[in-house]
Amino acid sequence: MATGKAHFPDMPPIDGLRIGVARAGIRKPGRRDLVVFEIAEGSHVAATFTRNAFCAAPVQLARRHLSAATPRYLLINTGNANAGNGEQGMQDALACCAALAERSGAVAQEVLPYSTGVIGERLPVTPLCNGLDAALADLDGGHWHAAGEGIMTTDTRPKGATRTVAIDGRQVTLNGIAKGAGMIRPDMATMLAFVATDAAIDQDDLARLLRGGVDASFNRITIDSDTSTNDACTLVATGRGARLASDEALSAFAAALDEVLLELAQAIVRDGEGASKFVSISVGEAASRDEALEVAFSVAHSPLVKTALYAGDANWGRLLMAVGKVPIEAFDVGRVGIDINGVTIAEQGGRAAGYREEAGAAAMADEDIAITIRLGRGNATETVWTSDLSHDYVSINADYRS
Amino acid sequence: MATGKAHFPDMPPIDGLRIGVARAGIRKPGRRDLVVFEIAEGSHVAATFTRNAFCAAPVQLARRHLSAATPRYLLINTGNANAGNGEQGMQDALACCAALAERSGAVAQEVLPYSTGVIGERLPVTPLCNGLDAALADLDGGHWHAAGEGIMTTDTRPKGATRTVAIDGRQVTLNGIAKGAGMIRPDMATMLAFVATDAAIDQDDLARLLRGGVDASFNRITIDSDTSTNDACTLVATGRGARLASDEALSAFAAALDEVLLELAQAIVRDGEGASKFVSISVGEAASRDEALEVAFSVAHSPLVKTALYAGDANWGRLLMAVGKVPIEAFDVGRVGIDINGVTIAEQGGRAAGYREEAGAAAMADEDIAITIRLGRGNATETVWTSDLSHDYVSINADYRS
Numbered sequence: 046m047a048t049g050k051a052h053f054p055d056m057p058p059i060d061g062l063r064i065g066v067a068r069a070g071i072r073k074p075g076r077r078d079l080v081v082f083e084i085a086e087g088s089h090v091a092a093t094f095t096r097n098a099f100c101a102a103p104v105q106l107a108r109r110h111l112s113a114a115t116p117r118y119l120l121i122n123t124g125n126a127n128a129g130n131g132e133q134g135m136q137d138a139l140a141c142c143a144a145l146a147e148r149s150g151a152v153a154q155e156v157l158p159y160s161t162g163v164i165g166e167r168l169p170v171t172p173l174c175n176g177l178d179a180a181l182a183d184l185d186g187g188h189w190h191a192a193g194e195g196i197m198t199t200d201t202r203p204k205g206a207t208r209t210v211a212i213d214g215r216q217v218t219l220n221g222i223a224k225g226a227g228m229i230r231p232d233m234a235t236m237l238a239f240v241a242t243d244a245a246i247d248q249d250d251l252a253r254l255l256r257g258g259v260d261a262s263f264n265r266i267t268i269d270s271d272t273s274t275n276d277a278c279t280l281v282a283t284g285r286g287a288r289l290a291s292d293e294a295l296s297a298f299a300a301a302l303d304e305v306l307l308e309l310a311q312a313i314v315r316d317g318e319g320a321s322k323f324v325s326i327s328v329g330e331a332a333s334r335d336e337a338l339e340v341a342f343s344v345a346h347s348p349l350v351k352t353a354l355y356a357g358d359a360n361w362g363r364l365l366m367a368v369g370k371v372p373i374e375a376f377d378v379g380r381v382g383i384d385i386n387g388v389t390i391a392e393q394g395g396r397a398a399g400y401r402e403e404a405g406a407a408a409m410a411d412e413d414i415a416i417t418i419r420l421g422r423g424n425a426t427e428t429v430w431t432s433d434l435s436h437d438y439v440s441i442n443a444d445y446r447s
Numbered sequence: 448m449a450t451g452k453a454h455f456p457d458m459p460p461i462d463g464l465r466i467g468v469a470r471a472g473i474r475k476p477g478r479r480d481l482v483v484f485e486i487a488e489g490s491h492v493a494a495t496f497t498r499n500a501f502c503a504a505p506v507q508l509a510r511r512h513l514s515a516a517t518p519r520y521l522l523i524n525t526g527n528a529n530a531g532n533g534e535q536g537m538q539d540a541l542a543c544c545a546a547l548a549e550r551s552g553a554v555a556q557e558v559l560p561y562s563t564g565v566i567g568e569r570l571p572v573t574p575l576c577n578g579l580d581a582a583l584a585d586l587d588g589g590h591w592h593a594a595g596e597g598i599m600t601t602d603t604r605p606k607g608a609t610r611t612v613a614i615d616g617r618q619v620t621l622n623g624i625a626k627g628a629g630m631i632r633p634d635m636a637t638m639l640a641f642v643a644t645d646a647a648i649d650q651d652d653l654a655r656l657l658r659g660g661v662d663a664s665f666n667r668i669t670i671d672s673d674t675s676t677n678d679a680c681t682l683v684a685t686g687r688g689a690r691l692a693s694d695e696a697l698s699a700f701a702a703a704l705d706e707v708l709l710e711l712a713q714a715i716v717r718d719g720e721g722a723s724k725f726v727s728i729s730v731g732e733a734a735s736r737d738e739a740l741e742v743a744f745s746v747a748h749s750p751l752v753k754t755a756l757y758a759g760d761a762n763w764g765r766l767l768m769a770v771g772k773v774p775i776e777a778f779d780v781g782r783v784g785i786d787i788n789g790v791t792i793a794e795q796g797g798r799a800a801g802y803r804e805e806a807g808a809a810a811m812a813d814e815d816i817a818i819t820i821r822l823g824r825g826n827a828t829e830t831v832w833t834s835d836l837s838h839d840y841v842s843i844n845a846d847y848r849s
Contacts, residue, residue: 098778099771099796129764131781131797164764165798274768348750348836352844362531362566366676369501376500379533394501395533396567434750435845439838442754 048323048412048432049315051202053193056220057209058186059241061085061283065183066191069176071169072124072162077195079173081145081180082119082239088283090116091252092157093259095276102127102134103158104275106142110154117155119239119279120145123198123224127160127168128274137168144174148181161224161237161275162198189220196224196237200316206308208301212294215287217244219301223309225273226318236263238278238309243286244298250289254299255280262306265429267345268317278306314430319438322354323413329426330380330419336373337427340418343371351434354414359405361391368418380421386411450725450814450834451717453604455595458622459611460588462645463487463685467585468593471578473571474526474564479597481575483547483582484521484641490685492518493654494559495661497678504529504536505560506677508544512556519557521641521681522547525600525626529562529570530676539570546576550583563626563639563677564600591622598626598639602718608710610703614696617689619646621703625711627675628720638665640680640711645688646700652691656701657682664708667831669747670719680708716832721840724756725815731828732782732821738775739829742820745773753836756816761807763793770820782823788813 062084069079084090092111094104110116120141127134142156160168193203204223209216221240246254259278280302289295315323326344331337344350347367353360364383369376383391386408390400408414464486471481486492494513496506512518522543529536544558562570595605606625611618627638648656661680682704691697717725728746733739746752749769755762766785771778785793788810792802810816 096774097768097771098773098775098780099767129767129797131795274764274771348840349844352841355841356845358845362676365501365531366499369499369676371500372498373500378500393533395531434841436838436841438750439754439757439836439841442751443758443760443837 047201047316048320053190053203053205054207056189056205056207057218059218059220059283060243060285061088062241062281063184063186064188064192065180065185066188066195067176067179067183069122070172071122077191078123079176079180080121080192080195081177081184082241082281083184084117084119084281085283085285086117088115088281089246089248089251090157090279090281091248091255092277092279093255095273097274099129099274101160101275102130102138103160104277106135106138107157107159107277110142110157114152114154116157117151118145118149119157119159121159121196121237122162122173123196124162125160125166125168126162126164126275129165130167133167137170140170141168141173145177148177157279159237159277161196161235164274189222193222196222198224198235199226199318200224202316204309204312204316206305206312208305210297210301212244212287212289212297217242217286217298219305221305221309223313225313226316235273236276236313238263238306240279240302240305241281241283243283245284245286245288246282246298250295251280251282254295254302257299258303258306261303262310266310266314267342267429267431268314311430314432317432318441319435320432321412321435322433324354324416324431324433325414325428326416326418326431327426327428328418328420330421330423331425331427332423334425334427336422337425338429340368340371340420341427341429343367344416344418345429345431348434351431354433355435357406357409359385359388359390359402359409361396364416364418365391365394377421382419382421384417385409386415449603449718450722455592455605455607456609458591458607458609459620461620461622461643461685462687463490464643464683465586465588466590466594467582467587468590468597469578469581469585471524472574473524479593480525481578481582482523482594482597483579483586484643484683485586486519486521486683487685487687488519490517490683491648491650491653492681492683493650493657494679494681495657497675499676501531501676503562503677504532504540505562506679508537508540509559509561509679512544512559516554516556518559519553520547520551521559521561523561523598523639524564524575525598526564527562527568527570528564528566528677531567532569535569539572542572543570543575547579550579559681561639561679563598563637566676591624595624598624600626600637601628601720602626603628604718606711606714606718608707608714610707612699612703614646614689614691614699619644619688619700621707623707623711625715627715628718637675638678638715640665640708642681642704642707643683643685645685647686647688647690648684648700652697653682653684656697656704659701660705660708663705664712668712668716669744669831669833670716713832716834719834720843721837722834723814723837724835726756726818726833726835727816727830728818728820728833729828729830730820730822732823732825733827733829734825736827736829738824739827740831742770742773742822743829743831745769746818746820747831747833750836753833756835757837759808759811761787761792761804761811763798766818766820767793767796779823784821784823786819787811788817
């Protein structure tokens with residue numbers, strides 16, 4: 046299941062970046078499972094990685110390579126996450142980087158590896174390396190859609206976003222693709238995102254803007270509170286386009302980057318396994334942003350709230366429960382109010398006076414649900430996005446390995 | 448669904464305590480839904496309550512009464528939680544206390560109210576008060592089993608535990624009952640426990656031992672990480688039996704109390720809605736008890752672990768993921784090992800060398816699953832208990848209000 050319409054935008058090429066996609070037969074024959082990004086010399090690359098202590102070998106190696114050299118290639122495979130494989134996993138990831146380097150005249154440290162797919166099985170190094178020639182022969186600036194498909198595992202559709210922004214009279218382009226059926230499958234270690242721009246931007250600015258953008262997008266979505274071992278978001282700036290020389294230019298670029306990242310993050314939630322609802326949870330009137338975020342995630346993670354969303358039940362009791370279980374000092378719950386898609390269902394900590402069940406049921410019938418929670422404590426607001434908890438979620442995750 | 452065998456033990460009377468049960472028709476006609484505990488003068492009473500900020504009116508009133516007077520009556524109804532009802536809820540709870548006080552010669556502050564059942568509907572004060580005469584006429588020291596039934600809501604069976612312990616040559620008795628189908632239904636605000644003893648014990652000791660015992664039992668179980676608005680655990684000591692005059696006597700009593708509380712807490716997990724597995728998660732070799740507990744709850748709350756348990760899948764990748772997502776400073780995941788029912792499935796942070804899927808599948812076929820996790824960091828150990836995440840869980844919680 047998935048919510049919303051599938052839509053992959055037309056993406057203009059990014060000067061200084063080419064993409065090659067191949068069918069290497071890593072897990073299943075005939076499907077796109079190998080993607081190579083070729084990055085022109087002089088580019089900058091920033092990346093954020095999973096905070097799970099059990100991060101996969103490619104994550105460890107990508108971190109190491111990124112700190113040692115400026116990347117010239119991103120090497121992505123699906124079908125196998127190369128996670129939980131210990132020292133063998135590191136050797137295999139390195140062998141793939143070396144194979145790509147050898148074929149392309151780079152050195153292994155200039156290759157960042159990314160793997161997604163099943164955990165705990167050895168990476169099929171031979172088919173992967175055999176597929177590299179086809180991927181390199183396929184290099185082209187226009188292959189974003191094929192790359193979007195090439196990084197899919199259990200996703201039901203490719204996910205892409207693009208923006209152009211005018212900087213000092215020139216166009217700067219941002220393209221991004223992402224995969225992940227909701228961070229819900231560490232068996233199929235999940236979230237990957239690749240974003241590229243032709244903007245000329247300093248390395249420090251690039252890293253800072255990526256951190257901020259990821260924090261407001263991928264770190265604001267949750268399907269089931271679980272964290273993948275392979276998550277990574279990578280941002281490439283080739284520098285062939287306009288230079289971001291002023292604060293205004295950086296701000297305009299940052300706004301477009303944030304939009305691309307948020308669109309990709311929300312596309313992941315919409316494609317979450319078992320998802321029948323796309324739910325935004327905004328917590329306002331909080332004493333701090335941390336407090337707002339903690340309440341929003343408490344609601345987003347509550348299985349009782351998520352099953353009520355699945356049922357289309359405007360269950361204000363469960364929502365109040367999920368708000369109230371957050372340990373907040375001097376919390377006057379008698380000030381809390383809740384709207385669902387504009388219908389006030391709770392106020393002053395209880396059922397709203399004028400609330401009718403029919404209005405709540407009508408609001409819950411939408412596929413997109415906006416829950417707005419007012420804490421009555423201050424002026425901070427935060428929003429997170431999530432999906433519901435359905436029979437399909439249980440089926441998918443209970444049946445997957447059987 | 449529920450796991451394990453239903454068993455309600457024979458419970459001897461507690462001198463100084465009588466129980467009356469009635470059918471008041473609070474929500475459904477003909478079922479036991481009203482329970483009164485009569486507590487002899489000179490008794491001590493201690494209680495712990497939910498930490499959810501949205502605590503129900505009876506919880507607020509019970510706290511207030513407990514701080515103002517020594518309780519002579521506990522008044523428990525099922526069918527209605529009197530939660531989310533604002534000031535009206537407080538007035539209704541107080542009216543019920545006053546009605547019992549009037550009928551029994553006590554004052555309202557000597558009555559502690561407890562309500563469990565549906566949230567957000569007004570407490571049916573009239574049928575409840577009309578039922579009080581029958582409950583008072585029923586008062587008897589032997590009515591523990593009827594009381595266990597009388598506090599049930601969606602529980603599939605009454606839950607009781609009893610112990611006797613020799614103190615200075617005399618027997619001291621501890622009886623307890625609990626209800627709760629897993630803290631998973633704030634609609635049916637869930638967990639209540641009542642424990643009584645004839646031991647003579649100081650108020651401060653009683654409160655201290657209850658806090659410690661609850662912390663090691665009810666605070667160590669989780670079905671779905673949600674916290675009810677009505678949870679309460681109450682301990683009555685009538686003082687008619689042996690005096691706990693020495694540290695040895697207190698220790699012996701505390702051990703028996705801990706056993707009663709743990710048995711009741713585990714009975715709640717076994718009766719958790721949708722539960723097909725009873726799962727203990729022990730985290731050892733931790734640097735501190737807090738660290739052990741945090742890891743244990745991370746595993747116990749992970750929907751991916753819980754669906755794997757439901758599927759009978761010895762999924763070491765999901766277990767490692769749930770361990771790794773806990774933010775632990777300087778965590779060397781290469782030292783982590785995991786056993787399931789004695790079968791080592793992971794060691795040194797990956798799949799165990801000698802592990803065979805058949806052995807894992809055989810271990811997971813049991814209804815009772817013991818997961819042992821070694822962090823390789825220290826000597827602290829903690830254990831929590833939980834159930835799996837099944838289709839029935841989703842059905843029960845998605846369909847409940849429809």
